[in-house]
Amino acid sequence: MKKNTVFFLVFFIVFTLGLSPLGNSSLFAQIKREALIYIPPITGTNDKEESAFFHQKLTHEAILQYFNIVRSRHRSEFILKGSIISLDEYVRNIDELYDIDKQISVSPVPSLPTPPVRNTRDRREFFSWEVDDAIYFFDTKGEDNYEPILQPQVQNRQFMESEADLEVILETWNSVLILELIHTKNNTIYARRHVFYRYENTDEIVNDNLTIILREMLSYLPEIEEIRDSRNNWLFLEASVLWTPRLYSNEGNSLYLTNFGGKLALDFQIFDFMSLSVGAQITEDRFIVSGHEEDDNRDLILEFPLALKLIIKPGDNLLLEPYGGISYNYSYLDTTQPSILSWFAGLQIGIKAGPGFMFIDGRFSMDIFPSAMGNIVDYHRFMVQIGLGYKIGLFRKNSVLRGY
Numbered sequence: 001m002k003k004n005t006v007f008f009l010v011f012f013i014v015f016t017l018g019l020s021p022l023g024n025s026s027l028f029a030q031i032k033r034e035a036l037i038y039i040p041p042i043t044g045t046n047d048k049e050e051s052a053f054f055h056q057k058l059t060h061e062a063i064l065q066y067f068n069i070v071r072s073r074h075r076s077e078f079i080l081k082g083s084i085i086s087l088d089e090y091v092r093n094i095d096e097l098y099d100i101d102k103q104i105s106v107s108p109v110p111s112l113p114t115p116p117v118r119n120t121r122d123r124r125e126f127f128s129w130e131v132d133d134a135i136y137f138f139d140t141k142g143e144d145n146y147e148p149i150l151q152p153q154v155q156n157r158q159f160m161e162s163e164a165d166l167e168v169i170l171e172t173w174n175s176v177l178i179l180e181l182i183h184t185k186n187n188t189i190y191a192r193r194h195v196f197y198r199y200e201n202t203d204e205i206v207n208d209n210l211t212i213i214l215r216e217m218l219s220y221l222p223e224i225e226e227i228r229d230s231r232n233n234w235l236f237l238e239a240s241v242l243w244t245p246r247l248y249s250n251e252g253n254s255l256y257l258t259n260f261g262g263k264l265a266l267d268f269q270i271f272d273f274m275s276l277s278v279g280a281q282i283t284e285d286r287f288i289v290s291g292h293e294e295d296d297n298r299d300l301i302l303e304f305p306l307a308l309k310l311i312i313k314p315g316d317n318l319l320l321e322p323y324g325g326i327s328y329n330y331s332y333l334d335t336t337q338p339s340i341l342s343w344f345a346g347l348q349i350g351i352k353a354g355p356g357f358m359f360i361d362g363r364f365s366m367d368i369f370p371s372a373m374g375n376i377v378d379y380h381r382f383m384v385q386i387g388l389g390y391k392i393g394l395f396r397k398n399s400v401l402r403g404y
Contacts, residue, residue, distance in 0.1 A: 034067045035221045038076035038184070042177075044084035054082055054177060057207070061214040067221070078190070078221060079182040087196070090176040174198050177210075181217050191217040230352070231313050233393030236267040236275070240361060240389025244283045250379040259284040263387060267309065269397075277307040277323065285336060285381075297373065299335035304328045305344065319350035319357055327365065339367030339381070346385070356392030361385075 039058050042051040058080055062069055070076050173196040181190040193213045197206045242261040248254040265279030286298040307325030314320065324345040329338045346363025363385045370378040 033224050035224055036068045036070050036077045037062050037080050038070050038073050039080045042082045065218055076184045079184055081180045083178050085176050087174050087176055190220050231319050232397040234395040236391050236393050238265050238389055238391035240387035243386045245384050247382040248379055273311050275309045277309055279305050300332040301338055302330045302332050317352045321348040336373040338371045339369040341368045356390055358390055361387035
């Protein structure tokens, strides 16, 4: 029994861990791009022409600055929202609007920076940002950070303190377009601006002011670094050819090395670190019984393995998956009566190749119950399986985004 154990251990190590990675292709696709923006219809007005005018203006400016416009909120990373209120309503609620604006923090420091910021032992990590044609520094402590200048709406509030000024404004404008740049994921407001206008007399000045404000708002958006890892998919389809040497044990031992087969499997990556694998394979089961060498002791076994895999992703071009599970066995030719269930454990090593992975898969398995053939009963099978195949991912998971 000790010799058999040593045989299987050596066999497993040589054919699974003895490989070196081939190729230098990277699993990662790092794409730097501008943010995805959704621009909903303008709210607060029943005038379709007025709504279409500003919606077209917002879309035009975003495209000119190379941002990607998407058609639905759930596909976006930021929302550029526009709403219209009358100037009278704006004046009545200016204090409340001012308080809201004060709560909007203008800072390049994300809430969860990647990699994390560790301001410990008198160490401070800063983010630099260009504001008002000068470089300022921010950190997560908030100490000594740059204070944003008064926003246009604050200046307007101070300007409208006199009744005379208010009358001039009311004679010049009659509506206010409120613009908000909103983070889709956490619904926080990145920037908020107001544009005063009289729609029936919209001229180049209003257009120019809107252009300047939009460019300033969109300048707050970070560049997105999208990291696509081909190891992160909801589903993997794999196919492989198998070499299945087997040791049959009863009163003596019979080793047969020329059993072969094939396998198809689906891996459901339920977590980034774990997947559930279901498959179907057909393998030869052939051996020689002492005193009956002339008999054809050949069978085809249908196996349906169910396995739980751990997913390890070292470096940029490897996929390691140690696994264990059970297999349901069925005789196709009815030559033998194999154990209905077998347990197995193994390791699959995948190497990036094209859109998927080439892999080698080594596993050891053993019957849970005795097998039988004719007058020969209660023999046990000890099986090593070496698979060589290819797997490809389907239904990619969301990419890792850095920069916001």
